[in-house]
Structure formats: C-alpha cells, structure tokens
Amino acid sequence: MVVSRPGKSIGNWGLIAAGAVLAGFAGTSPVRAQSTTLYTGTLVGQNFSNGTLTIEGGTAIVIPNLKPDDPVGTTIIPDLQIAGTTSNPQGTLDLSDNALILDYSDASRLLWLRAELRAGFAGGAWNGTGVSSLAAARVAADVTNLHKTALGFTEASTLGLTQYAGQTLDSTAVVVGYTLGGDSNLDGAIDSQDFNRLATNFGSSGKLWNEGDFNYDGVVNSADFNAIATNFGLSTPNYTGGPIVGAGTAPALGAPVPEPATAAVFGAVTATLAFGRRRRIA
Ligand SMILES: [Ca+2]
Numbered sequence: 238m239v240v241s242r243p244g245k246s247i248g249n250w251g252l253i254a255a256g257a258v259l260a261g262f263a264g265t266s267p268v269r270a271q272s273t274t275l276y277t278g279t280l281v282g283q284n285f286s287n288g289t290l291t292i293e294g295g296t297a298i299v300i301p302n303l304k305p306d307d308p309v310g311t312t313i314i315p316d317l318q319i320a321g322t323t324s325n326p327q328g329t330l331d332l333s334d335n336a337l338i339l340d341y342s343d344a345s346r347l348l349w350l351r352a353e354l355r356a357g358f359a360g361g362a363w364n365g366t367g368v369s370s371l372a373a374a375r376v377a378a379d380v381t382n383l384h385k386t387a388l389g390f391t392e393a394s395t396l397g398l399t400q401y402a403g404q405t406l407d408s409t410a411v412v413v414g415y416t417l418g419g420d421s422n423l424d425g426a427i428d429s430q431d432f433n434r435l436a437t438n439f440g441s442s443g444k445l446w447n448e449g450d451f452n453y454d455g456v457v458n459s460a461d462f463n464a465i466a467t468n469f470g471l472s473t474p475n476y477t478g479g480p481i482v483g484a485g486t487a488p489a490l491g492a493p494v495p496e497p498a499t500a501a502v503f504g505a506v507t508a509t510l511a512f513g514r515r516r517r518i519a
Pocket residue numbers: 340341342407408409410
C-alpha cells in the first residue's frame with residue numbers, strides 16, 4: 238500500500254490525494270505480506286498491522302483508544318522504517334496510547350527503535366519526529382499532572398513476555414507499550430520491581446528502558462530516578478480496561494479529554510471514513 242502519493246494505487250483503498258487523511262486498517266485479519274508506505278501528510282489508522290510500515294515523510298497516527306495498549310490499537314509488523322537519521326527523523330509514527338510490536342525474524346532493531354523513541358520523546362514533550370505519542374504529549378503538557386506517561390520498550394524475551402496487548406509473542410519481538418514513566422518491566426505498575434532494576438544499574442551507561450533508563454539516553458541517573466519517584470505506587474491494573482488507579486488523587490493515564498490535536502484526529506477520521514467506504518473496491 239502506498240499512500241499520499243498522488244496518482245498511485247493504494248490497493249483496496251483506491252486513490253487519494255497527497256496529504257489526505259485515510260482511516261483504515263480496521264479489519265480483523267491483516268495481511269502481513271502487504272506493506273504500507275507513507276510519503277507525506279497524515280495517515281490515521283486504528284492500527285498499522287499491514288506488513289512493513291515505511292514512513293518516508295509525514296505522520297502515521299494510531300487512533301487514541303483512551304485505554305492503554307488496547308488490543309484493537311496494537312500494531313504488529315515485521316519491520317518499521319522511518320526516513321532520515323535517528324537524530325533527525327524525517328517522519329513520525331505516533332502511537333498515541335497504543336502498543337507497537339516489531340515481530341522481526343532476523344536482526345532486532347531494538348537500539349534503532351530506542352533512538353527513534355528518544356527523538357519522539359523530545360526531552361519530555363513527546364512531540365518530536367520519530368516514534369512519539371500524542372497521549373504522552375498531552376500528559377507532558379499538563380502541569381497539573383505530575384504522573385507523566387511514556388512509551389516503554391523492551392526485547393520481549395528479555396522480560397519473558399509471551400503476550401502483550403492482545404498479541405502472542407515469539408522469541409524475536411520488540412515491544413513498545415504506553416505506560417507510566419518508570420515502568421521498567423511494562424506491567425503497568427510502578428513498584429519495587431522497577432526501583433530494583435534502576436538501583437541495580439544506577440550510575441551505569443549503555444542501559445535500556447528495562448534496566449532503568451526512562452529517557453532513552455542509555456544512562457541511568459537521577460533523571461530516571463525521578464520518573465519512578467513521581468509515579469511510585471501507581472498502577473494500571475487492567476491494561477485493557479482502565480485508567481490508572483492509586484492511592485490519593487492519581488489522575489487517569491492519558492485523561493480522556495480530547496484536546497484540539499486529538500479532536501482534530503477524530504474529526505478527520507470521521508470525515509474520511511465515508512471517503513474510504515466510497516472509494517474502497519469490494
Ligand atoms: Ca519474531
């Protein structure tokens with residue numbers, strides 16, 4: 238599937254203009270052998286489980302589900318490519334509050350993915366190019382909410398994950414999940430297990446999210462400690478169901494109040510769903 242290149246076929250979706258917004262990938266049986274390439278504009282999908290996703294430019298946005306890592310929003314693909322360098326990506330995959338699984342078969346792209354996440358993280362604002370999250374950006378911009386969220390990532394086998402966000406994982410898969418900052422083991426809870434991982438690696442470099450590096454710089458230091466400290470005791474007990482609960486006044490993870498950016502996405506999706514139906518070839 239090629240999108241946002243005028244005059245090019247995009248398979249069952251017919252032709253769309255450059256920069257158009259396309260809602261799709263809502264089917265229940267994605268065909269892994271296919272692929273998606275975005276050249277420019279904004280592509281909105283319920284997920285992008287359609288073979289290798291290549292972003293030459295523009296932004297591919299997964300629709301926010303307002304539930305962390307809702308299975309319906311999980312993108313599982315064999316590979317992800319984003320043009321540009323890791324320090325200056327030329328395209329963006331915005332996962333919102335959804336999971337990404339790179340179900341690779343040869344070489345893991347874990348470190349490449351970390352670099353793309355670091356670019357998307359943008360020092361905490363979560364509005365960079367690369368791999369970003371408008372849900373995390375919304376929380377980051379909310380000065381009244383100290384409980385920042387993030388996209389955690391890990392080699393599935395490192396954490397012994399065999400299931401995540403509705404998908405069964407093999408031994409060669411990289412998982413990205415939307416969770417609270419400091420959730421080193423991607424179980425939704427910020428507790429002593431996370432703290433111990435950080436403590437073990439404190440002062441070290443060359444470390445990963447699952448080792449206590451929560452700002453993607455490889456170093457485990459006070460910045461990472463603070464990510465745990467501010468969220469300690471919070472949890473997301475039901476990853477398919479609900480907001481964070483915790484003692485006191487813990488706010489919801491990604492409070493379900495669409496701000497303009499999110500609302501615009503929803504509006505665009507609504508407007509183009511009809512477009513997609515008209516143009517789809519049976
Ligand atoms: Ca695999």
